Amino acid sequence: MAVRATDVSHGPGLLPPRTRERRRGLHTPRETPPAKPMVSWYDPEVLAKTGLKALLSATIGQQADRRLLDAVARPQPLAFDYSVDSDGEAREELWLDYVSDLGDGWNSTYAVASAVMAPTLDLADATGKVHPTEGGDVLVFGGDEVYPTASVEEYQARTVVPYAAALNRRRHRPHLFAVPGNHDWYDGLVSFTRLFCQGRRSDGWHTRQRRSYFALKLPHGWWLLGTDMQLESDLDAFQVEFFQKVAAQMDREDRIILCNAEPAWIKQQVKPRAGRGFLDHNIDFLEQKILGKRVSVFLAGDLHHYRRHENAEGRQKIVAGGGGAFLHPTHLPRVDTRPGGFVLKQCYPSQETSRRLTWRNLLFTAINPWFAAFMGGVYALLGWGVAANLNEGAVAAPPLREVLNAALQSTGSLLLAAGTLVGTIAFADDRRGRRWRQVAGGVHGAVHLVLALLLTWGVSSIAAPLAGGLQWSLGRDFLSGLLLFGGGALVGPLVVGLYLLLSLNVFSCHPNEAFSSLSIPDWKNFLRLHFDKDGQLTVFPVGLRRVPRRWQRGRSPEEPVWVPDPDDHRATPPALIEPPIVIGRSKAPPLTLDTGQSEPAFVTPDEQVLAGPV
Known part of the structure; x- marks a missing residue:
C-alpha cells in the first residue's frame, strides 16, 4: 500500500474541488503543520x-x-x-x-x-x-x-x-x-x-x-x-x-x-x-x-x-x-576501501552528485542570511575606524597607500584583524595536520583582510560623492559604516563559501562545514x-x-x-x-570466550509493563 492515498477521479473534464474553488475565488488558506525549519548552523x-x-x-x-x-x-x-x-x-x-x-x-x-x-x-x-x-x-x-x-x-x-x-x-x-x-x-x-x-x-x-x-x-x-x-x-x-x-x-x-x-x-x-x-x-x-x-x-x-x-x-x-x-557529502577521501577487505558497494547520493552539490556554497550569502549580517558587522568594524580617519581629510578619493597606512595606525583595526586570523585558523580543518591548518586558515583570514581593506578604500572613495559632497564628517562616517556593512554582508560569506567549496572538492577537507552550510533536506x-x-x-x-x-x-x-x-x-x-x-550466516566461525558470570533471563515485551505520559 502506498504511503498516501491516491486522488479520487473527479469525472471527465472536471477539475478537483480545490482547483474549482481557487478559480471562483473561494479557496481558503490551507492549514499548515507545526513545522520547524532546518537548523541554520551558521546562524x-x-x-x-x-x-x-x-x-x-x-x-x-x-x-x-x-x-x-x-x-x-x-x-x-x-x-x-x-x-x-x-x-x-x-x-x-x-x-x-x-x-x-x-x-x-x-x-x-x-x-x-x-x-x-x-x-x-x-x-x-x-x-x-x-x-x-x-x-x-x-x-x-x-x-x-x-x-x-x-x-x-x-x-x-x-x-x-x-x-x-x-x-x-x-x-x-x-x-x-x-x-x-x-x-x-x-x-x-x-x-x-x-x-x-x-x-x-x-x-x-x-x-x-x-x-x-x-x-x-x-x-x-x-x-x-x-x-x-x-x-x-x-x-x-x-x-x-x-x-x-x-x-x-x-x-x-x-x-x-x-x-x-x-x-x-x-x-x-x-x-x-x-x-x-x-x-x-x-x-x-x-x-x-x-x-x-x-x-x-x-x-x-x-x-x-x-x-x-x-x-x-x-x-x-x-x-x-x-x-x-x-x-553530508559522500565524496569523502580514503573511504572507498577499508582495512579487512571491506569495499564500497553503494552510496547515496552518488559521489558525482555530492561534488556538484558542494557548488551551492557560492550561494552562501543567500542560504545563510544571518551569517551574512554577522560578516557585514565584522567588515564594518574592520574598516569603519579607518574610513572615519580618512573622512576627516579631503573629500577626494584617497590613494590605496594612504588607506593602508591608516589601517596600520588604527589599534582597533589591528586587534580585529588579529582576531580574524585567529578565528579562521581555529575554524580550519586539521585532518591534514597542524601545518595545513595554519596555512589554510591563514590564507582564508588574509583574503578577508585584503578584501576588507579594498572595500574600505572603495567606500572612502565614494562616501563623499554619495553624501552630496558634504564636508560634515559625521554624516560621511555613518554612510561609510552602512556601505561597509552592506559590502561585507555580500563579500564575506562569498569568501567563506568559496573557501569551503575549494576545501572539500580540491583538498578533501571540511566535509561537515561545507554541507552544514547548505542545510539540504x-x-x-x-x-x-x-x-x-x-x-x-x-x-x-x-x-x-x-x-x-x-x-x-x-x-x-x-x-x-x-x-x-x-x-x-x-x-x-x-x-x-x-x-x-x-x-545469511557469517562464513567464519564466531569467537568464543569465557565471559564468566552470567545473568538469567530475557524479558519478553509483555512481561514488563511500562507506562507514563511523555
Missing part, C-alpha cells in the same frame, strides 16, 4: 549556543559520566526478547526499522517518519520491481535524535510530534530503542534519559530501555546490540561487562547487528593523523574480543548519508544517517530489516530523493495527520536506494 545564535553546550557537555561527561550512575541505579534486563511472541511461541519473522540522525527540520524528519510509520510500504528498485514491506514492530533510533542540542522542548517539537503525527493510529505503536549520539549528550544525557529510558509512552511509540545501551534478542538467533559511545568514542567498563554477559547467552551460530552512534571504520580513515586514543581500544575489545565474527552487520549514523561496505564473507558495514538532518534514508522464517535477514535501504515542502491535513484514518500536498509535484515517493541486501 551566530546557533553557533554560540551549540558551542557553549558542547563545552559544557564535555565538562559534564568528564566529571560525571551518567552511564556509570545509571548502571548502579537503573537495573535493566540483560536482553529484551523479541524471538517469541506474547504467547511465548517462537516468532517466525520480525520487521524492524532503523532510523538515525533525525529531529532536524520538519519536512525531512516528517517525510521519513511518514514512511517508517506506514502499515505497509511498497518500494520500487531501479529496475521497477516492487518489493512489499511492513512497518516494524521494533523501531531503533541510531543516534542524534534531535538537533541542534538536546532539550525537552527540542525533542518534543522536532522528534516526538512528527512521529506521533506520522503514526496517527494507522497501526500499533512500535517498541522504540534509542542509541545516544553526541548531540544527545549535549545536556549530559538528561533529556535523552527522561524521554527514552523511563518507560514513557507517546502517541508514536513505546519505550522500554532503562539505560542508554541495550540488547535485543531477535528471531532465529539474531541479536541487535546498541552501544553508548558518549562524547569520546568510549565504552565504559560497566557497559563492556554488560555486553560480555550478553555474549555469554549467545549460541555459537548466533549473529549480531551492532549499532554504534559513529562509523569508526570511516572516521579512522578520514582523519588518519588524529591517531587512536586509548579509549578507542574499548570499542576494539568489544568488536574483536567479545563479539568477534558473530557480528554480521555494523550499523551507524553520524554521517548524514547512505554508504555500504561489504567484505568477501558477506559482512556489512552500513552508514544510514539520513533520518532528517542536513545532508533531501536524499534522506532509513533501513527496513526483515527477519524471515528461514532465519535470513533482508535489509531494505529506503531513500527519499526529494522530500515534500508543502503539506495538508489527511482526510481519512488510513492517512497520517499530514500528507504531501498534491500540488508539490517535485516531491518523490520512498524507493529503494539499491536492491535488497540478503544476509
Whole structure:
C-alpha cells in the first residue's frame, strides 16, 4: 500500500474541488503543520549556543559520566526478547526499522517518519520491481535524535510530534530503542534519559530501555546490540561487562547487528593523523574480543548519508544517517576501501552528485542570511575606524597607500584583524595536520583582510560623492559604516563559501562545514530489516530523493495527520536506494570466550509493563 492515498477521479473534464474553488475565488488558506525549519548552523545564535553546550557537555561527561550512575541505579534486563511472541511461541519473522540522525527540520524528519510509520510500504528498485514491506514492530533510533542540542522542548517539537503525527493510529505503536549520539549528550544525557529510558509512552511509540545501551534478542538467533559511545568514542567498563554477559547467552551460530552512534571504520580513515586514543581500544575489545565474527552487520549514523561496505564473507558495514538532518557529502577521501577487505558497494547520493552539490556554497550569502549580517558587522568594524580617519581629510578619493597606512595606525583595526586570523585558523580543518591548518586558515583570514581593506578604500572613495559632497564628517562616517556593512554582508560569506567549496572538492577537507552550510533536506534514508522464517535477514535501504515542502491535513484514518500536498509535484515517493541486501550466516566461525558470570533471563515485551505520559 502506498504511503498516501491516491486522488479520487473527479469525472471527465472536471477539475478537483480545490482547483474549482481557487478559480471562483473561494479557496481558503490551507492549514499548515507545526513545522520547524532546518537548523541554520551558521546562524551566530546557533553557533554560540551549540558551542557553549558542547563545552559544557564535555565538562559534564568528564566529571560525571551518567552511564556509570545509571548502571548502579537503573537495573535493566540483560536482553529484551523479541524471538517469541506474547504467547511465548517462537516468532517466525520480525520487521524492524532503523532510523538515525533525525529531529532536524520538519519536512525531512516528517517525510521519513511518514514512511517508517506506514502499515505497509511498497518500494520500487531501479529496475521497477516492487518489493512489499511492513512497518516494524521494533523501531531503533541510531543516534542524534534531535538537533541542534538536546532539550525537552527540542525533542518534543522536532522528534516526538512528527512521529506521533506520522503514526496517527494507522497501526500499533512500535517498541522504540534509542542509541545516544553526541548531540544527545549535549545536556549530559538528561533529556535523552527522561524521554527514552523511563518507560514513557507517546502517541508514536513505546519505550522500554532503562539505560542508554541495550540488547535485543531477535528471531532465529539474531541479536541487535546498541552501544553508548558518549562524547569520546568510549565504552565504559560497566557497559563492556554488560555486553560480555550478553555474549555469554549467545549460541555459537548466533549473529549480531551492532549499532554504534559513529562509523569508526570511516572516521579512522578520514582523519588518519588524529591517531587512536586509548579509549578507542574499548570499542576494539568489544568488536574483536567479545563479539568477534558473530557480528554480521555494523550499523551507524553520524554521517548524514547512505554508504555500504561489504567484505568477501558477506559482512556489512552500513552508514544510514539520513533520518532528517542536513545532508553530508559522500565524496569523502580514503573511504572507498577499508582495512579487512571491506569495499564500497553503494552510496547515496552518488559521489558525482555530492561534488556538484558542494557548488551551492557560492550561494552562501543567500542560504545563510544571518551569517551574512554577522560578516557585514565584522567588515564594518574592520574598516569603519579607518574610513572615519580618512573622512576627516579631503573629500577626494584617497590613494590605496594612504588607506593602508591608516589601517596600520588604527589599534582597533589591528586587534580585529588579529582576531580574524585567529578565528579562521581555529575554524580550519586539521585532518591534514597542524601545518595545513595554519596555512589554510591563514590564507582564508588574509583574503578577508585584503578584501576588507579594498572595500574600505572603495567606500572612502565614494562616501563623499554619495553624501552630496558634504564636508560634515559625521554624516560621511555613518554612510561609510552602512556601505561597509552592506559590502561585507555580500563579500564575506562569498569568501567563506568559496573557501569551503575549494576545501572539500580540491583538498578533501571540511566535509561537515561545507554541507552544514547548505542545510539540504533531501536524499534522506532509513533501513527496513526483515527477519524471515528461514532465519535470513533482508535489509531494505529506503531513500527519499526529494522530500515534500508543502503539506495538508489527511482526510481519512488510513492517512497520517499530514500528507504531501498534491500540488508539490517535485516531491518523490520512498524507493529503494539499491536492491535488497540478503544476509545469511557469517562464513567464519564466531569467537568464543569465557565471559564468566552470567545473568538469567530475557524479558519478553509483555512481561514488563511500562507506562507514563511523555
